[in-house]
Amino acid sequence: xxxxxxxxxxxxxxxxxxxxxxxxxxxxxxxxxxxxxxxxxxxxxxxxxxxxxxxxxxxxxxxxxxxxxxxxxxxxxxxxxxxxxxxxxxxxxxxxxxxxxxxxxxxxxxxxxxxxxxxxxxxxxxxxxxxxxxxxxxxxxxxxxxxxxxxxxxxxxxxxxxxxxxxxxxxxxxxxxxxxxxxxxxxxxxxxxxxxxxxxxxxxxxxxxxxxxxxxxxxxxxxxxxxxxxxxxxxxxxxxxxxxxxxxx
Ligand SMILES: NC(=O)C1=CN([C@@H]2O[C@H](COP(=O)(O)OP(=O)(O)OC[C@H]3O[C@@H](n4cnc5c(N)ncnc54)[C@H](OP(=O)(O)O)[C@@H]3O)[C@@H](O)[C@H]2O)C=CC1
Ligand SMILES: O=C(O)C1=N[C@H](C(=O)O)C[C@H](O)C1
Numbered sequence: 069x070x071x072x073x074x075x076x077x078x079x080x081x082x083x084x085x086x087x088x089x090x091x092x093x094x095x096x097x098x099x100x101x102x103x104x105x106x107x108x109x110x111x112x113x114x115x116x117x118x119x120x121x122x123x124x125x126x127x128x129x130x131x132x133x134x135x136x137x138x139x140x141x142x143x144x145x146x147x148x149x150x151x152x153x154x155x156x157x158x159x160x161x162x163x164x165x166x167x168x169x170x171x172x173x174x175x176x177x178x179x180x181x182x183x184x185x186x187x188x189x190x191x192x193x194x195x196x197x198x199x200x201x202x203x204x205x206x207x208x209x210x211x212x213x214x215x216x217x218x219x220x221x222x223x224x225x226x227x228x229x230x231x232x233x234x235x236x237x238x239x240x241x242x243x244x245x246x247x248x249x250x251x252x253x254x255x256x257x258x259x260x261x262x263x264x265x266x267x268x269x270x271x272x273x274x275x276x277x278x279x280x281x282x283x284x285x286x287x288x289x290x291x292x293x294x295x296x297x298x299x300x301x302x303x304x305x306x307x308x309x310x311x312x313x314x315x316x317x
Contacts, residue, residue, distance in 0.1 A: 069094055070300055071123040073147070075101045075138055076130030077112065080212070081152065084292040085127060095296060098123050103134070116141035125150060125299040129291075131214065132156050136163045139173070148172040148302040152179055152295050154219025168309035172302045176312045177219030179294025182283045183268065184312040189281060190224060190270060191231040197279070198232045201272040204255040208267040216258035220268050225254045228270070 072089070076082045077100030086109075089095045098121040100112045113119050116126065116138055126142055126149040128135065135153050140163070142149045151164065154177050164173055178184070194203075207221040217240060229235055239255045249255070266285035271278060285291070294312070301315050 069096060070125065070296075070303065071096055071098045071121075072296075072299060073097075073099045073101065073116065073119055073121070073123045073126045075116070075126060075128040075134065076153070077108065077110075078102045078104065078106055079129055081129035081288060081291060081295075084288040085129070085295065088289065088292045088296060092296075101138075102130075116145065116147075123147060124303050127295050127299055128153055129295070132160055136160045139163050139167045142173075143167050143170045146171060148174075148299075148305065150174045150295050150298045150302065152176065152291065155215025156219075165309065168307060170307050172305040172307055172310065174298040174302055174310045174315075176294070176298070177223045178266075178291070179298065179312070180283070180285060180290040181294065181316070182285075182290070183220055183224075184316060186268070186270075186281060186283050187224065187227045190228050193272070193279070194228050194231040195233065197272045197274070198234065201274040201279070202249060202251070202255075203228060203236070204257070204271045204273065206257045206259065206269045206271070208259040208261070208264050210263050210265065211260050213260060216260070217256045218258065218266070218268070220266070221256050221258070224268060224270055225256060228254060 074082055074085055074097050089097055097110045099119045100108055100110050101116060105112055126147050129152045132155050148171055205221050205224055207218045225238055236252050236254045239253045241257055265288050269280055269282040271280050
């Protein structure tokens with residue numbers, strides 16, 4: 069049985085995780101954390117410091133504002149943590165790196181299998197295309213998403229860059245009348261509307277030909293499943309910073 073503390077328990081992903089856990093007898097939420105208090109099937113607290121229940125892992129889908137403190141408290145309580153929140157500040161990222169020397173931490177901007185297989189495909193094709201093709205990423209999400217561009221778009225760009233011989237700058241959106249595209253950039257474009265759970269398309273545009281690879285999330289369940297698998301993966305792991313590539317090995 070995996071005992072879980074859920075941070076951001078009343079958010080969209082918090083609710084999705086609750087639904088998934090309700091269908092799995094091997095998983096249980098021992099406590100929730102959120103900044104607003106509502107009724108739930110488990111005790112709810114405002115910070116991890118207040119939680120009295122024992123747990124195997126904390127799962128976090130919240131906001132950058134809450135992550136650095138949460139990670140500190142995981143170190144104090146010697147708790148493993150799965151962090152899925154995107155839009156993290158440099159300060160929070162440094163905090164995560166430091167804390168991962170003391171507790172196991174799993175971080176991924178996208179918990180789906182599909183996006184992580186897409187990353188492998190991008191890393192395979194980029195070396196053959198980078199000389200002659202321009203690379204652009206277009207991501208689409210629901211109208212309530214706070215961070216832009218998405219964490220996944222940045223992860224895809226980082227993965228392309230890691231495979232590319234010549235490192236590329238990121239251009240976040242484009243406007244103006246003077247500057248044509250330079251060869252050495254990846255354009256990243258964020259679209260927001262309706263209830264789109266998440267779509268990421270990577271375009272390689274060359275002379276007279278284009279290749280487009282696209283991942284579409286049809287629901288949030290894929291992210292909930294991935295985060296819960298990551299929680300199980302962390303059980304009994306040594307301190308360290310783990311990612312989807314470790315889980316999929
Ligand atoms: N890695 C992945 O696969 C995925 C990552 N995400 C990421 O997860 C995060 C959450 O997404 P989503 O559930 O849609 O967002 P929501 O805004 O619906 O949920 C976030 C929850 O966290 C709460 N929260 C915000 N700030 C704090 C704080 N300082 N302390 C405690 N709780 C806080 C919010 O409260 P309030 O409502 O009061 O603001 C809300 O209940 C985002 O960063 C998103 O990009 C989402 C899907 C997949
Ligand atoms: O906020 C969301 O909804 C999502 N956020 C993640 C991101 O920023 O990449 C992952 C997924 O696309 C859904």
